[in-house]
Amino acid sequence: MSTPSGIAALKHLDLDGHDLPPSPAPSSPNNGRKYALATELVYTDSGDQYNASSVPIYQSATFKGGPGQEYDYTRSGNPTRTALERHMAKIMNANRALVVSSGMGACDVITRILKPGDEVVTGDDLYGGTNRLLTYLKTHGGITVKHVDTTKLDVVKAALSAKTTMVLLETPTNPLIKIVDISGISSAAHEASPECIVAVDNTMMSPYLQNPLDLGADVTYESGTKYLSGHHDLMAGIIGINRAELGERFYFMINSTGCGLAPFDSWLLLRGVKTLAVRMEKQQTNAMAIANFLESRGFKVRYPGLKSHSQYALHDSQARGAGAVLSFETGSVALSERIVESTKLFGISVSFGCVNSLISMPCRMSHASIDPATRKERSLPEDIIRLCVGIEDLTDLVDDLSQALVRAGAVRLTGDSFVALDAEDVEGQTGRTTQVVDEP
Ligand SMILES: *Cc1c(COP(=O)(O)O)cnc(C)c1O
Numbered sequence: 001m002s003t004p005s006g007i008a009a010l011k012h013l014d015l016d017g018h019d020l021p022p023s024p025a026p027s028s029p030n031n032g033r034k035y036a037l038a039t040e041l042v043y044t045d046s047g048d049q050y051n052a053s054s055v056p057i058y059q060s061a062t063f064k065g066g067p068g069q070e071y072d073y074t075r076s077g078n079p080t081r082t083a084l085e086r087h088m089a090k091i092m093n094a095n096r097a098l099v100v101s102s103g104m105g106a107c108d109v110i111t112r113i114l115k116p117g118d119e120v121v122t123g124d125d126l127y128g129g130t131n132r133l134l135t136y137l138k139t140h141g142g143i144t145v146k147h148v149d150t151t152k153l154d155v156v157k158a159a160l161s162a163k164t165t166m167v168l169l170e171t172p173t174n175p176l177i178k179i180v181d182i183s184g185i186s187s188a189a190h191e192a193s194p195e196c197i198v199a200v201d202n203t204m205m206s207p208y209l210q211n212p213l214d215l216g217a218d219v220t221y222e223s224g225t226k227y228l229s230g231h232h233d234l235m236a237g238i239i240g241i242n243r244a245e246l247g248e249r250f251y252f253m254i255n256s257t258g259c260g261l262a263p264f265d266s267w268l269l270l271r272g273v274k275t276l277a278v279r280m281e282k283q284q285t286n287a288m289a290i291a292n293f294l295e296s297r298g299f300k301v302r303y304p305g306l307k308s309h310s311q312y313a314l315h316d317s318q319a320r321g322a323g324a325v326l327s328f329e330t331g332s333v334a335l336s337e338r339i340v341e342s343t344k345l346f347g348i349s350v351s352f353g354c355v356n357s358l359i360s361m362p363c364r365m366s367h368a369s370i371d372p373a374t375r376k377e378r379s380l381p382e383d384i385i386r387l388c389v390g391i392e393d394l395t396d397l398v399d400d401l402s403q404a405l406v407r408a409g410a411v412r413l414t415g416d417s418f419v420a421l422d423a424e425d426v427e428g429q430t431g432r433t434t435q436v437v438d439e440p
Contacts (some may be wrong), residue, residue, distance in 0.1 A: 031154045037208060038277035040090055042272070044083070055083045057267045065335035076255050080263040084270050091273070092207045093214055094240030096247040098254055099261040099269070103203060103223025104129045106237030109253045110199050110219055111166070118165035119232075123150040123180065123188075124378050125173040127201065128367050147153055150180045153188065169217075170201040171210075172315065174352075175327040175362040175386040176379070179311035182318055184292030186216030197246070203227075206353075208280045211321040213242055224261075226353025227341065229272035230279050279355060283324035286357075286397060287389040288436035291326050293398055297411055299328040324389040325352050327362075329381050330410055336361055336383040338408035345392060346398040352388030357397060360386050 037042065048056060056121075058079045061069040071077050081099060088097035107130055114120065114137065115424035122134065124147040137143045148159045150169055162168070167189045171180035171327060182200055189196045191333050199219040200212035212220040222228070224236030241247045254260050261269070282303075291303035301308075304315040305322030315322065330336045340348060346359035363382045375382070389397070405411045 018215045019050060025321065037091065038173075040207075041276050042089060042274045044274075055080060055267060055270055057263050059263050073261060075078065075258045078260070078263050078266070079260055079264045084261070084266040088238050089240065091276075092163075092220060092238070092240035093211045095242045095244065096240070098239045098241075098247070098250055099224065099256060099266060100237045100239070101260045101265075102235045103201075103221070103225055103237040105259045106221040106223070107133055107201070108258065109237075109239060109250050110170075110197075110221060111137060112253045113197075113249050114141065114143050116167060118164045119146065119161070120166045120168060121146045121148060121156065121159045121164050122168040123170055123173060123178075124148060125176050125178055126168075126170055126382070127174065127203070129203065130168070130170070130305075131370060147255040152176045152182055153184045156185050157188050157192075158395065160196075160198055161188055162193050164189060164193045167196060167198045168201070169198070170204070171318075172323070172325075173302055174202050174204055174325055175302075175367070175384055176249075177304060177309070177325070177327060178437045179304060181314055182212050182215040182217055186218075186373060190216075203353075204325060205319055205321075205323055206276060206280060207240075207261050209323060210274050213240060215318055218246060219245065223353075224269050224350065227267050227276060227280060228353075230275060230350060230353060230355055231272055232351065232354040233269045234272070236261050236269050237263055243292065243407050273340070277333065280321070280324070282391040283355075283389050284321050285323040286391070286394050287387075288322065288328055289362060289394055290387065290389055290397060290401065293327050293401070294326075297405070301326060301328045303327075325386065326389070327384050327386045330383050330385065332393055333383045335408055336385050339362075339404050339410060340385060342404035342407040343400050344404075346387065346404075352386075354388070355391045357390035358388040360388075362386050386426075 014032060044055065061074045063069065065072070084099055085097045088099065089095065100109060105260065109135065116420050120134065120143060122145060135146045138145045144289070149155050167185060169180050169182065169185060171182060172178060173180070186198045189198050196218060197216045199221060200217045200221045201222060202210055202212055203222040203226050206222065208227070218241065220240045222238055224238050225232070225234065228238065229236065239250055241250065241314060287303065288305045291301050291306050294299045295306060303309060303326035304312060306312065309315070330339065340361055341357050346357045348360060349358045350360060350365050352358060363380060363383060367375065367380065
């Protein structure tokens with residue numbers, strides 16, 4: 001694993017020149033074997049003067065003293081933020097990590113290095129906020145943005161040229177759960193244009209399951225609001241890089257615009273990320289079981305852990321798990337709406353990565369900012385339901401979902417077992433226990 005460079009670690013200096021030992025300094029056992037990620041996540045050594053077990057919150061905007069001291073102003077640097085950045089670098093397999101006020105803030109920092117005339121190649125099934133920011137850059141920043149089907153390597157190759165400055169990828173996409181070949185596209189992009197920066201939004205996987213930098217990307221970034229924090233109690237964005245020069249350019253933007261993460265939120269994130277491994281393992285196990293449950297009831301389920309996913313092998317080759325977000329179609333918008341309104345444990349909410357389970361209709365919520373025509377063009381089914389599975393008891397979750405399906409009229413309960421009705425059955429069925437109202 002590449003932690004801060006060996007020399008920096010020996011001198012106990014990080015890339016900002018901060019003399020902070022070791023959370024992210026190499027923490028491998030003496031026999032040379034490195035610790036597993038689950039261990040690295042919880043191992044921190046803040047070097048605090050009182051040996052505080054939890055990194056202190058330096059809730060201070062200024063630091064007294066003359067020029068040349070380590071910290072002077074929190075916009076430029078803060079010890080709590082530095083501790084988080086060093087911890088995150090270790091976890092992301094990056095030489096340097098930078099933390100900012102939100103995932104979109106991270107995307108903003110990265111895309112700010114673009115100049116008028118630059119060309120970006122990106123996907124056609126992007127996170128709504130990313131899509132909105134790129135559209136703004138296109139209309140106000142003189143940047144060319146090419147949206148292509150990034151699941152097809154030949155399509156991406158055809159879009160790449162010596163003019164391509166940046167390739168922005170997301171995998172798996174959400175809610176369509178399309179998989180993008182990070183390594184194949186990174187090689188093709190660097191071949192077409194050696195200076196091209198390949199940036200990957202890793203929010204759906206988290207560094208616990210996927211490390212884009214190890215697959216050839218130049219930048220990995222993600223929303224810390226999701227799995228990293230795990231409790232929907234803060235907003236944050238993380239950028240991971242190996243190239244010192246890119247790190248300097250991003251740091252310049254953060255210091256210039258003042259989007260560095262606040263001390264208290266940095267502390268909350270340091271606290272939240274310690275449980276990433278246990279949360280993700282449990283969420284993923286629950287998600288797999290729920291995906292199987294829905295598929296066995298005849299729904300069209302999209303989840304990269306299912307063998308029926310057309311890109312199962314590609315995902316398996318670049319990630320260590322399938323994550324905890326899945327989506328399914330019911331065949332009817334009205335039916336989907338009733339299912340979403342009928343669950344109790346699955347709370348109706350945007351976002352994901354939280355310890356509790358969530359349900360949503362992306363076309364009505366997170367992706368509502370994409371106009372219906374574009375949604376149609378990008379084959380985003382209007383009836384698609386997204387589930388973000390939490391750490392609750394699996395039986396309770398399946399019960400909650402089953403009852404919602406029955407109440408909504410998607411399946412029928414006879415005796416003790418569910419009679420699976422697929423969407424077409426539901427639409428055509430007569431004499432159901434629950435009336436299905438067709439869409440107007
Ligand atoms: C949530 C999310 C973002 C934006 O992160 P915020 O912290 O909400 O700004 C970006 N990309 C993906 C894939 C996301 O899910």
